[in-house]
Amino acid sequence: MILQFFLRRLLFAIPMMFGISLVLFLLYNIVQVDPLVMIVGERAMDNPEIVAAAVQKWGLDRPVWEQYLTYAGNMLHGDFGSSFLTKRPVLEDLQLFLPATLELALSSLVFAIAIGIPLGVIAGVRAGGLIDRAAWGLSLLNASLPPFWTGLIFLTIFYYFLGIAPGPGRLDPRMAFPPRVTGLVTLDAAFAGDWAAFANALHHLMLPTLILGGFTLALVLRVVRASMIEEMRREYVRTARSKGLPPRAVVVHALRNTLIPLVTLLGLAFAGLLSGAVMTETVFDWPGLGTYLVRAAANLDYPAIQGGTLLIALIYIVTNLIVDFLYGVLDPRVRLA
Amino acid sequence: MMKRLFAVFALLLCLAVAGGISAQDAQSALIVATQLDDVITLDPGRAFETTNLVVHHATYETLLEIRPDDLVTIQPLLATGYTVSEDGLTYTFALNPDARFASGSPVTSEDVRFSWTRLKNIKGNPSFYADAVAAIETPDAQTVVVTLSAATPAFATIVTAPAMSILEKAVVVANGGTDAADADASDLANDWLSQNSAGSGPFVLTGWTPETEITMVRNDNYWRAPAALPAVTLRNVNDATTALQLLERGDVDIYENVDKDLAEQISANGDLKLEMGQTLNLTYLALSPDAATFTTPLSNRQVRQAIAQAVDYDGIIDGLLLGYADRPASPLPIGVQGSDPAQRYERDLDAARALLAEAGYADGFDLTLYIGTGAPGGIPAETLAAKIQADLAEIGITLEINQQPTSNFLTAFRAQELPFLFSTWTPDYLDATMWSDYFSFADGGLSKRIRMDIPEIAAIAQQAAAETDATARTALYQQYQTAHVTEAVFVPLFQPQLLYALRSSVQGFSFHPVYFLEFYTLSKG
Numbered sequence: 001m002i003l004q005f006f007l008r009r010l011l012f013a014i015p016m017m018f019g020i021s022l023v024l025f026l027l028y029n030i031v032q033v034d035p036l037v038m039i040v041g042e043r044a045m046d047n048p049e050i051v052a053a054a055v056q057k058w059g060l061d062r063p064v065w066e067q068y069l070t071y072a073g074n075m076l077h078g079d080f081g082s083s084f085l086t087k088r089p090v091l092e093d094l095q096l097f098l099p100a101t102l103e104l105a106l107s108s109l110v111f112a113i114a115i116g117i118p119l120g121v122i123a124g125v126r127a128g129g130l131i132d133r134a135a136w137g138l139s140l141l142n143a144s145l146p147p148f149w150t151g152l153i154f155l156t157i158f159y160y161f162l163g164i165a166p167g168p169g170r171l172d173p174r175m176a177f178p179p180r181v182t183g184l185v186t187l188d189a190a191f192a193g194d195w196a197a198f199a200n201a202l203h204h205l206m207l208p209t210l211i212l213g214g215f216t217l218a219l220v221l222r223v224v225r226a227s228m229i230e231e232m233r234r235e236y237v238r239t240a241r242s243k244g245l246p247p248r249a250v251v252v253h254a255l256r257n258t259l260i261p262l263v264t265l266l267g268l269a270f271a272g273l274l275s276g277a278v279m280t281e282t283v284f285d286w287p288g289l290g291t292y293l294v295r296a297a298a299n300l301d302y303p304a305i306q307g308g309t310l311l312i313a314l315i316y317i318v319t320n321l322i323v324d325f326l327y328g329v330l331d332p333r334v335r336l337a
Numbered sequence: 338m339m340k341r342l343f344a345v346f347a348l349l350l351c352l353a354v355a356g357g358i359s360a361q362d363a364q365s366a367l368i369v370a371t372q373l374d375d376v377i378t379l380d381p382g383r384a385f386e387t388t389n390l391v392v393h394h395a396t397y398e399t400l401l402e403i404r405p406d407d408l409v410t411i412q413p414l415l416a417t418g419y420t421v422s423e424d425g426l427t428y429t430f431a432l433n434p435d436a437r438f439a440s441g442s443p444v445t446s447e448d449v450r451f452s453w454t455r456l457k458n459i460k461g462n463p464s465f466y467a468d469a470v471a472a473i474e475t476p477d478a479q480t481v482v483v484t485l486s487a488a489t490p491a492f493a494t495i496v497t498a499p500a501m502s503i504l505e506k507a508v509v510v511a512n513g514g515t516d517a518a519d520a521d522a523s524d525l526a527n528d529w530l531s532q533n534s535a536g537s538g539p540f541v542l543t544g545w546t547p548e549t550e551i552t553m554v555r556n557d558n559y560w561r562a563p564a565a566l567p568a569v570t571l572r573n574v575n576d577a578t579t580a581l582q583l584l585e586r587g588d589v590d591i592y593e594n595v596d597k598d599l600a601e602q603i604s605a606n607g608d609l610k611l612e613m614g615q616t617l618n619l620t621y622l623a624l625s626p627d628a629a630t631f632t633t634p635l636s637n638r639q640v641r642q643a644i645a646q647a648v649d650y651d652g653i654i655d656g657l658l659l660g661y662a663d664r665p666a667s668p669l670p671i672g673v674q675g676s677d678p679a680q681r682y683e684r685d686l687d688a689a690r691a692l693l694a695e696a697g698y699a700d701g702f703d704l705t706l707y708i709g710t711g712a713p714g715g716i717p718a719e720t721l722a723a724k725i726q727a728d729l730a731e732i733g734i735t736l737e738i739n740q741q742p743t744s745n746f747l748t749a750f751r752a753q754e755l756p757f758l759f760s761t762w763t764p765d766y767l768d769a770t771m772w773s774d775y776f777s778f779a780d781g782g783l784s785k786r787i788r789m790d791i792p793e794i795a796a797i798a799q800q801a802a803a804e805t806d807a808t809a810r811t812a813l814y815q816q817y818q819t820a821h822v823t824e825a826v827f828v829p830l831f832q833p834q835l836l837y838a839l840r841s842s843v844q845g846f847s848f849h850p851v852y853f854l855e856f857y858t859l860s861k862g
Contacts, residue, residue, distance in 0.1 A: 041462035160582040287548035
């Protein structure tokens with residue numbers, strides 16, 4: 001039953017992906033750029049032999065519709081072409097850049113949940129109290145300050161002046177990276193048993209997590225707070241209280257019901273963390289998906305833009321799928337239809 | 338449940354804070370803060386970007402070299418010397434019998450033949466370096482005989498370019514490399530050569546993580562005196578302020594290509610020192626003399642000369658580049674044979690107005706300046722264009738600025754569609770032909786792109802390129818410069834300088850206009 005639900009939803013994703021790829025392809029062809037210079041370089045453009053070899057290799061001499069059909073056909077085999085800029089298969093590039101983003105996104109999500117939910121509960125239960133007002137101010141700040149600005153300020157204060165945070169990057173410049181297995185430096189260091197690198201990688205996650213996760217934290221806090229206030233006014237809470245249930249148990253009771261809107265939010269927030277961390281990545285020299293895509297876009301590197309966009313689309317589709325599934329787990333009234 | 342989560346979280350936090358203190362290894366390695374976003378490959382047969390040059394210079398060697406302290410003399414390196422045949426078509430190199438690869442194997446003529454043939458047959462972006470090579474023979478292990486398809490007096494200089502580095506054949510072949518005619522498809526060594534090196538240089542490449550770092554360690558088998566530095570890491574840092582913070586805190590030792598706005602702050606810091614590198618890069622204004630296709634007043638030489646005297650060069654260099662640039666008279670940059678800045682145009686608005694009036698444009702005219710989206714010398718193209726627009730307005734020329742994405746701009750430039758533009762030129766090797774081959778002829782190079790057909794310039798360029806006597810060649814390039822100044826088709830705007838900030842402990846800095854930094858001579862006190 002559940003399997004069937006998953007498969008059906010995933011099947012829907014396929015035409016969606018093709019639709020997205022077609023739109024992207026058309027957009028690219030409207031822009032009318034000549035990718036040849038990027039492929040062979042400015043100097044070699046004067047050498048007809050090199051230019052001809054490149055045109056043939058990259059299929060640029062073929063009509064637009066044929067280029068798209070080839071692309072779409074290859075996509076079915078999991079081949080997303082090669083980047084004009086890096087000359088590597090796009091899939092390989094994405095494998096190279098996604099883990100850095102994933103590591104930062106996961107760390108930010110954990111941070112947002114671990115701090116956001118308890119704070120949200122307290123703020124909701126004691127609405128108008130000191131913690132509530134402080135949390136409100138904090139979330140307002142977080143939501144309104146641009147991450148590249150806070151990033152630079154945090155680096156200046158915590159790294160440059162206080163020296164309690166490391167500089168940008170995923171490891172100290174004088175530290176060797178552990179052998180790449182997953183691409184998540186913390187995990188790879190743990191696999192290699194390199195605990196110095198593991199601790200250093202965690203330390204390097206601290207500031208970007210604070211910045212990137214701070215925004216999600218603010219969202220979590222506000223949603224949990226609002227739902228808590230609403231739930232605490234419900235009749236079942238009054239009933240529970242009148243039955244003499246300890247306050248803590250009442251809160252846990254109510255908290256369960258705030259989880260549905262929270263799961264929706266977290267799903268979207270996680271997908272957003274994966275695709276929209278460009279500024280944080282730039283400030284912290286974090287070689288992630290955002291960095292890769294911005295460079296691809298700036299250079300009109302079509303295969304990379306296409307591949308990256310499709311990956312982000314897929315991330316959203318899968319996250320939504322998981323969220324829908326979690327609804328069913330959290331609330332038996334939601335049927336898996 | 339919640340409590341346990343908190344406990345785990347707190348533990349991780351403690352570990353994270355502790356991690357900052359323990360990381361003190363490899364203090365003696367040299368760390369360079371730079372930008373690595375241009376690196377696509379580190380295979381010398383394929384790479385044609387900027388960062389790869391400094392890596393290739395550290396890990397590979399060429400038969401001949403040009404030292405940073407003397408840019409006109411060609412010195413021996415892997416070869417002890419060379420002879421050129423009477424007709425200039427045959428070069429014979431004698432290899433140094435002491436030369437060894439990092440593996441310990443001797444550098445042989447077969448390695449030279451393999452490396453250059455592979456470079457040519459890969460048909461990659463740097464393959465043009467080997468364009469002149471028609472055949473390579475190896476009569477014995479220490480002798481390389483190269484036959485050229487046409488006399489190329491610049492060949493000895495071309496040999497010094499990092500792309501002409503010698504790779505150890507056995508190692509490259511063992512990792513999928515080949516010099517076969519179809520090497521563009523059959524050579525599979527790119528991935529391996531992007532993570533490792535197969536050269537004879539003072540360092541060995543140990544890894545490249547895109548947009549993160551490139552690591553090298555000292556070659557302990559080096560055939561000359563070993564390098565002082567045990568290891569070198571190039572580290573990607575995007576933000577200029579952050580790069581300076583890393584340098585001030587000692588997490589990096591060199592900050593490359595310093596933002597000029599930070600120069601003063603660095604000079605004021607006693608722990609740091611500022612070094613300057615004079616590049617041979619050129620940002621030039623191109624004014625097409627063509628009258629057949631273009632219908633601009635620029636076909637009139639007096640109009641071009643007027644524009645050359647209307648530009649406020651000092652304003653550009655002092656105001657926009659904070660003084661960190663020089664300016665040659667012609668496309669030949671200062672430092673190149675025959676170049677003499679004394680002849681350059683200076684701003685003279687009265688003279689410019691008089692020339693315009695003489696040409697029949699006393700009331701000025703409208704003109705379009707085409708530009709890309711880059712930042713020549715660090716100045717955004719649109720800022721530089723606005724400055725030129727304001728300068729030309731003073732002699733009555735109304736400039737419209739047409740800015741396009743650089744790829745489109747270059748495509749239009751190449752298609753000979755742009756009569757008035759500015760662009761940049763960076764050398765791949767240091768012979769004067771690196772400029773005269775490209776700024777002279779109606780049928781090739783940048784001169785073709787703007788439809789310049791001036792037989793006088795072409796004739797001198799041809800004569801100078803073929804001249805083998807150094808004194809006579811210098812005289813010809815002086816003539817070449819004079820002809821260019823008169824025609825005012827390519828008007829240099831500036832020749833920028835690169836700034837390096839170093840920890841005071843770093844000694845032995847030198848700058849080379851082709852490969853920039855040399856790690857071999859650097860040390861940390």
